Amino acid sequence: MGLAVDVVKHTCRSSGDDEMWHGMNQSLAIAASDHDEGSLQAARGFMTAFDMPKLNTFGQAFRNYDAESERQAGVEAFYRQNHIQQTFSFVQQMRSKHLQLNKTVMSIWDCCELLNQFVDESDPDLDEPQIEHLLQTAEAIRKDHPDEDWFHLTGLIHDLGKVLLHPTFGAEPQYSVVGDTFPVGCAFDPAIVHAEYFRDNPDSQNVLYNSKLGIYKEGCGLDNVMMSWGHDEYMYQVMKSNNTTLPPQALFIVRYHSFYSLHRSGAYTHLLNDSDHQMLPWLKEFNKYDLYSKSKVRADVEKLKPYYLSLIHKYFPNELHW
């Protein structure tokens, strides 16, 4: 890898057999309900080739928001802003501003290239332009899941919603585009990164929104939950409205990949319905590659381009409305 990092080799049973979608989903769901990484790996039945580093490129554990590092102060300032601004009503405003998808028309690949100029201020683990992260994620997935091209493409496109930072979309501030996401309309969970800054979010004082369930019903399903505004929801809506043929798992991954308090800490599970529970293992599997592939090793964009163009062609129209 060319990096002085410790690597953990993942071993698991390999079967080589192709499994049917539903069969796999079922075993993944069972493994996930066991909360056991080992059985999750076994249920997957894949040989894993991706090396998961223990430390990020700054020599820290991944997602350590308290460690003193060159990115720490900026990341904390980001979350302060994010947690103060993201209210229920802010989310409504952003949705009506951006979900009409009338800002531009472009292809998926054009969007990847547009992201080349942006660095994500919320990320303690990476200060590389976003296109690097997209290809690193996709290629890491490809190593472990060679036959699931939909999953490779999901890796490539999962962060394309960060294009909201571009002047074409009004150059939205980082606090309304990146960072972890969380439900609005109910109490903020302490498991959310830098939850202390929710003190100054007006919704924390609003009795409609500050109880455990807030405006929601137990088991209502994430589809009925309003998430903080950012690149996840935006890209999900872009995919859906432009009629992607990617499977439902891909849409779920894109939509909730930043919902760390759920997929890492198990918060908010009282809002999930059965379908969400079935999807959750895919989200966790995806997260491994999204998080641990972040490195300074540059992707060879020109070499990889033809393969990803073929996937884009398979699952998306040539031009999309954004």
Ligand SMILES: O[C@H]1[C@H](O)[C@@H](O)[C@H](O)[C@@H](O)[C@H]1O
């Ligand atoms: O792309 C973003 C970004 O990398 C953030 O730092 C992280 O907090 C989000 O969850 C992720 O989706």
Ligand SMILES: [Fe+2]
């Ligand atoms: Fe993301």
Ligand SMILES: [Fe+2]
């Ligand atoms: Fe990402």
